[in-house]
Amino acid sequence: xxHILLRHRDIPDISNLEVYKKNGGFEAFKKAVTKMDPGxxxxxxxxxxxxxxxxxxxxxxxxxxxxxxxxxxxxxxANADESEPGTFKDREIMENNPFQFLEGVAIASxxxxxxxxxxxxxxxxxxxxxxxxxxxxxxxxxxxxxxxLFGTNYSLRIYTHLGAGAYICGEETALLESLEGKRxxxxxxxxxxxxxxLYGKPTVVNNVETLxxxxxxxxxxxxxxxSMGTADxxxxxxxxxxxxxxKPGNYELPFGTTFRQLIYEYGGGIIDDRPVKAIMAAGASSxxxxxxxxxxxxxxxxxxxxxxxxxxxxxxxxxxxxxxxxDWLLNKTIHFFKHxxxxxxxxxxxxxxxxxxxxxxxxxxxxxxxxxxxLKSVAKQIxxxxxxxxxxxxxxxxVSAIERFPEDFKKAVHS
Amino acid sequence: MSxxxxxxxxIKRILAKYPPEHKRSALMPLLYLAQREKGYVDNHAMNEIxxxxxxxxxxxxxxxxxxxxxxxxxxxxLRIQVCVDLxxxxxxxxxxxADLCANLGIEPGGTTADxxxxxxxxxxxxxxxxxxxxxxxxxxxxxxxxxMTVEKTMQLVEALRESGKEVK
Numbered sequence: 001x002x003h004i005l006l007r008h009r010d011i012p013d014i015s016n017l018e019v020y021k022k023n024g025g026f027e028a029f030k031k032a033v034t035k036m037d038p039g040x041x042x043x044x045x046x047x048x049x050x051x052x053x054x055x056x057x058x059x060x061x062x063x064x065x066x067x068x069x070x071x072x073x074x075x076x077x078a079n080a081d082e083s084e085p086g087t088f089k090d091r092e093i094m095e096n097n098p099f100q101f102l103e104g105v106a107i108a109s110x111x112x113x114x115x116x117x118x119x120x121x122x123x124x125x126x127x128x129x130x131x132x133x134x135x136x137x138x139x140x141x142x143x144x145x146x147x148x149l150f151g152t153n154y155s156l157r158i159y160t161h162l163g164a165g166a167y168i169c170g171e172e173t174a175l176l177e178s179l180e181g182k183r184x185x186x187x188x189x190x191x192x193x194x195x196x197x198l199y200g201k202p203t204v205v206n207n208v209e210t211l212x213x214x215x216x217x218x219x220x221x222x223x224x225x226x227s228m229g230t231a232d233x234x235x236x237x238x239x240x241x242x243x244x245x246x247k248p249g250n251y252e253l254p255f256g257t258t259f260r261q262l263i264y265e266y267g268g269g270i271i272d273d274r275p276v277k278a279i280m281a282a283g284a285s286s287x288x289x290x291x292x293x294x295x296x297x298x299x300x301x302x303x304x305x306x307x308x309x310x311x312x313x314x315x316x317x318x319x320x321x322x323x324x325x326x327d328w329l330l331n332k333t334i335h336f337f338k339h340x341x342x343x344x345x346x347x348x349x350x351x352x353x354x355x356x357x358x359x360x361x362x363x364x365x366x367x368x369x370x371x372x373x374x375l376k377s378v379a380k381q382i383x384x385x386x387x388x389x390x391x392x393x394x395x396x397x398x399v400s401a402i403e404r405f406p407e408d409f410k411k412a413v414h415s
Numbered sequence: 416m417s418x419x420x421x422x423x424x425x426i427k428r429i430l431a432k433y434p435p436e437h438k439r440s441a442l443m444p445l446l447y448l449a450q451r452e453k454g455y456v457d458n459h460a461m462n463e464i465x466x467x468x469x470x471x472x473x474x475x476x477x478x479x480x481x482x483x484x485x486x487x488x489x490x491x492x493l494r495i496q497v498c499v500d501l502x503x504x505x506x507x508x509x510x511x512x513a514d515l516c517a518n519l520g521i522e523p524g525g526t527t528a529d530x531x532x533x534x535x536x537x538x539x540x541x542x543x544x545x546x547x548x549x550x551x552x553x554x555x556x557x558x559x560x561x562x563m564t565v566e567k568t569m570q571l572v573e574a575l576r577e578s579g580k581e582v583k
Contacts, residue, residue: 082541083538083539083541084539085500085501085502085538085539085543086501086502086539086543087539087541087543088541088542088543088544090541091541091542122541123482123484123557124484124540124541124550124557124559125541126556126557126558127556127557127558127559130556159432161432161440161443161444162443162444162447163443163482164443164446164447164478164482164483164484164485165482165483165484165537165538166481166482166483167538167539178443179440180437180439180440181439181440181441181442181443181468181470181478182439182478183477183478183481183482184481184482199434199437240543240544241544242502242505242506242543242544242546243501243502243505243506243543244505244506248506248543248544249544250544280501284500284501284539316543318501318502318505318543320505324505329501332500332501332504333501336500336501336538336539339538340538342481
C-alpha cells in the first residue's frame with residue numbers, strides 16, 4: 001500500500017516544492033480556504049475519526065471544536081517536541097515530507113481561524129528547524145503562506161521555535177509555558193488550551209503526525225480515511241520499532257496490525273533469534289506487556305492494547321528479549337523520569353528521587369525484598385497526584401514490571 | 416561586545432517572530448544566540464537579555480538551569496552528547512559511552528585535557544533505531560551522528576583537533 005504519511009518512501013523528492021505540487025500538494029489547503037467554511041473543515045476531520053498521535057489519542061476534530069469563539073486571536077501550535085524514549089517518527093516526517101506536515105498546520109490554522117502558527121521543536125532538532133524555515137520561506141514565496149491567500153482575506157504565518165532539552169515540554173501546557181519564554185512546567189487544567197492556551201488565548205496543540213494526516217483527509221474525505229484501521233482507531237499510524245529487533249525503524253501501518261506482524265514481518269525478528277520477553281508499546285511511559293502468543297497476536301489499536309493492561313500511546317514499540325532483566329530496565333526508565341521531572345508536583349519530584357535510590361540499590365545487588373515492595377509502594381503513591389501525566393508515566397513500568405516479572409526481582413535481591 | 420552589537424540582524428529576526436507584547440517568548444532563541452560563541456551564557460549576556468526582554472536576570476538564569484541545552488559554565492569546545500536511554504541501551508549505548516570515554520581518557524561528563532571535547536550521557540534523542548547515537552553541540556549548532564562506532568567518533572575528534580577551525 002502506498003504510504004500516506006511517509007510518502008517520501010514512494011516519492012523520494014517530495015520535499016521539493018514542485019514535486020510536492022505535482023503530487024497534489026497544497027490542493028487540500030486551497031480547497032479548504034477557497035471552497036470550505038472553517039467549520040466544514042473541522043467537521044470532515046472530526047468525521048474521519050482522526051485521533052491525536054502524540055500519545056493521548058484525543059479526537060482531533062473535537063479539540064478543534066472546543067476553541068473558544070469569544071476570545072481572539074486563536075493560535076495553532078504543532079508539537080514537534082518528540083522526546084518519548086522509543087519515538088522517532090516526527091523527525092522522519094519533517095525531514096522528508098515537510099510540506100505535507102506544513103500544509104496540515106496551515107489547514108488546521110484555517111479551520112480554527114488562526115493567523116499565526118508555531119512549530120515547537122525539541123532543541124535537539126536544530127537542523128530540522130533550519131530546514132523547516134527554508135521550506136516555510138519557499139511556501140511564502142509560492143503564495144501558500146502570507147497575506148490574502150488564494151485571493152481570499154485569509155492570512156497565515158508559520159514560525160518555528162526551538163526548545164532546549166526538556167521531555168516535559170511535550171506536555172501541551174508545559175510546551176506553551178516554554179513557548180512563552182518560561183520554564184516548561186505544566187499548568188493546572190482546566191482550563192485546557194482551546195480555552196486558555198498560548199498567551200492566554202485559545203490554542204490548538206497537535207502532534208506532527210496528527211497534522212500530517214490532515215491534507216489527505218481533506219483531499220480524499222472522511223470515509224476514505226475511516227476505511228483504514230479499526231472502528232476505534234481510524235487510519236494509519238507510524239509505529240516506531242526499537243530495541244532488540246533486527247530491523248528497527250518507522251513502519252507506517254494500519255491500526256489493527258498485530259505486534260507479531262510488526263516485530264517479525266517488518267522488524268525481521270529478534271536479534272540472535274531469541275524469544276521476546278516483553279513489549280513496551282508506548283515508549284518508556286508504558287506498562288510493560290508480558291509477552292505470550294496471545295499478546296503477540298493482539299491488534300495494535302487503542303482499545304485492544306488496553307486489554308493487555310497497557311496503552312498504545314504514541315506507538316513507540318520497544319522490544320525486550322530474554323537477555324534483559326527488569327531491574328536493569330527499571331534502572332533506565334527511572335533515571336530518565338528522575339531527570340525529566342520538572343519539579344512542580346511534589347509526588348513526582350520526590351517520588352522519582354526515592355525510586356531512583358531504591359532501584360539503584362536493587363539493581364546494584366544490595367537491595368532486599370522489602371526494597372522491591374517499597375519501590376512499588378512509592379510508585380503507587382505517585383499515581384493520581386500530579387498535574388500532568390509525567391508523574392503517572394514514571395510509575396507505569398515500575399508497577400507493571402514488579403507485578404508481572406517478580407522472578408527478575410527475586411533474582412536481583414538474592415544475587 | 417554586547418549581543419546587540421554583535422548580532423543586530425539575528426536579534427531583530429528573533430523578536431519579529433512573536434507579538435511585541437509577548438517578547439519574552441524570544442528568551443529561548445536569544446539564549447542560543449548568547450552561547451553561540453563560547454558555548455555557555457555568561458553573566459554579561461544574561462543581564463543584557465533580561466534588560467532586552469524586561470525581565471529579571473534571575474528569570475533568565477532559571478531558564479539556563481531548567482533546560483539541559485543551555486549552559487552556565489564553560490566546557491569543551493564541542494560537547495558530544497551520547498544517548499544512553501532504554502532503547503539505545505538495548506543496542507549497546509552504555510558500552511559505546513564507556514569505550515569512547517576510555518579512548519579519550521576521560522570519565523563520562525569530563526573534558527579532554529586540551530579542552531576540545533566534553534562527553535556527556537544524555538536522555539533520549541529520538542533516533543532510537545540508529546543507536547549508538549550522539550549529538551554534537553558546538554558553535555555551529557547541533558548535529559546528529561547516527562549508527563556510530565568508537566572508531567568513527569575518534570576520527571571525528573581527530574579531524575576537529577587538526578582543523579581547529581570548525582570548533583573555534
